Amino acid sequence: MVSGGLLRVTDASAATPEAVFDGIAAGTPLGHVTTxxxxxxxxxxxxxxxxxxxxxxxxxxxxxxxKD
Incomplete structure (x- = not known):
């Protein structure tokens, strides 16, 4: 199984405010939201x-x- 969190940008996340993407990006070691x-x-x-x-x-x- 492959699981994703918030993905940039799908139909489901198209209405997500940029501030949410920025907050999630700040909380990841890679520093960006997964595409x-x-x-x-x-x-x-x-x-x-x-x-x-x-x-x-x-x-x-x-x-x-x-994090596990």
């Missing part, structure tokens, strides 16, 4: 042979916002 392209790149990992031994995982693609 749809970055999310898609992570999903492609699971579609590639590179993930052939990965089972039962949830990859969180959020720039480090969620």
């Amino acid at each position: 749809t392209a970055e999310f898609a790149d992570a999903a492609l990992l699971f579609l590639s042979p590179l993930s052939r031994a990965v089972t039962g995982q949830n990859l969180v693609v959020d720039g480090g916002l969620v």
Whole structure:
């Protein structure tokens, strides 16, 4: 499974105020809100042979916002 937080910009986040994006970006180690392209790149990992031994995982693609 691949999970994303707030993504910049989707239909669901199109009405999100810029201040919300700025606040989330400030709280991530990467300093920006994850883009749809970055999310898609992570999903492609699971579609590639590179993930052939990965089972039962949830990859969180959020720039480090969620801490385990």
